[in-house]
Amino acid sequence: MKIAIAGGTGQAGSQATLVAQERGHEVVxxxxxxxxxxVSGEGVVAALEGVDAVIDASGSGAKDDPTLFHESVIRSIANAKPPHLVVLSIVNCDKASDYPLYAGKLAQERAAEQSGIAYTITRTTQFHEFAAQIWRMGAVGPIHFSPRMRTQPVAVREVGARLVDLAEAGPVGRAADFGGPQEESLVEMVRAYAKASGVGRFVIPVNMGGSFGKAQRDGLLLPTADALHGFETFAEWLGRKYPQN
Ligand SMILES: NC(=O)c1ccc[n+]([C@@H]2O[C@H](COP(=O)([O-])OP(=O)(O)OC[C@H]3O[C@@H](n4cnc5c(N)ncnc54)[C@H](OP(=O)(O)O)[C@@H]3O)[C@@H](O)[C@H]2O)c1
Known part of the structure; x- marks a missing residue:
């Protein structure tokens, strides 16, 4: 198959790229x-010439409005009329859409549904790398804050494989959610990451505001019972990434 990967240089997209190449697909x-x-559409239609499926693993940057970003990306892809569009979304993004990133993911899903392209949407939980992101984003001077959150993080290489599986399988609409093997505390993940990577250890838990913060704390962002699960735990990922500790 010829598979295009939007955001194929990012965390999830680069893993989907590796898996697709390993399986012998032509990857764009x-x-x-x-x-x-x-976002502007520059180069998209030409790049999608002859593709069998597009995986949208793109992600907005700090300066982007996530809703405008994702709607623009889907519009640019739809202009090329690919036979199948696979969208990487976030588990329960509809339960906390007062949070701009989640509003953006919901807008991405709606745009895919209304694009006129045959689509597959899969929602995944946070990647194990989320712990490192929170360590960096939660820094105020030498102090590091982490939101209290119940999460079931997943290995991003398993997410990459799932995206390619879905591209190969053909359009199904909404596919099963995909999460990691077990529930974790985000605060403890950030502490473990900081210790294992040697960047520090001291992390102060905080409550995020609004329905997003409540959803984080109350476990509303955990996958439901009918979700599929990856195998690698956060501890295994950490041990693989920092084998010396
Ligand atoms: N991180 C998580 O824990 C998590 C969990 C579940 C779902 N998700 C969702 O999965 C998606 C991918 O996440 P990620 O963490 O893998 O993202 P990421 O590492 O930030 O990668 C973003 C990708 O989008 C590309 N991109 C950004 N703006 C672009 C533009 N205007 N035109 C073309 N390409 C553009 C980037 O490449 P260039 O910079 O080269 O353009 C990069 O390849 C996101 O939508 C995110 O919401 C993330």
Missing amino acids: VLARSRGVNL
Whole structure:
């Protein structure tokens, strides 16, 4: 198959790219660093010539409005009329859409549904790398804050494989959610990451506001019973990434 991966240089997209290449597919990566701008549409239609499926693993940056970003990306892809669009979304993004990132993911799903393209949407939980992101984003001077959150993080390489599985399988609409093997506390994940990576250890738990913060604390962002699960635990991922500790 010829598979295009929007955001194929990112955390999830690069893993989908590796898996698709390992399975012998022809892969086209859509990213600004590859001369394709998914928001303005520059280079998209030409890059999607002859593709059998597009995986949308793109992600908005700090300066982007997530809703405008994802709606623009889907519009740019739909202009090329690919036979199948696979969208990587976030588990229960509809339960906390007062949070701009989640509003953006919901807008992405709606745009895919209304694009006229045959689609598959899969929602996944946070990646194990989320712990490192929170360590960096939660820094105020030397102090590190982490939101209280019940999460069931998943290995991003398993997410990459799931995206390729779905591209190969053909359009199904809403596919099963995909989460990690067990529930974790985000605060404890951030502490374990900081210790294992040697960057520090001291993390102060905080409550995020609004329905997003409540959803984080109350476990509303955990996958439901009918979700599929990856195998690698957060501890296994940490041990693989920092084997010396
Ligand atoms: N991180 C998580 O825990 C998590 C969990 C579940 C779902 N998700 C969702 O999965 C998606 C991917 O997440 P990620 O963490 O893998 O993202 P990421 O590492 O930030 O990667 C974003 C990708 O989008 C590309 N991109 C950004 N703006 C672009 C533009 N205007 N034109 C073309 N390409 C553009 C980037 O490439 P260039 O910079 O080269 O353009 C990069 O390849 C996101 O939508 C996120 O919401 C994330």
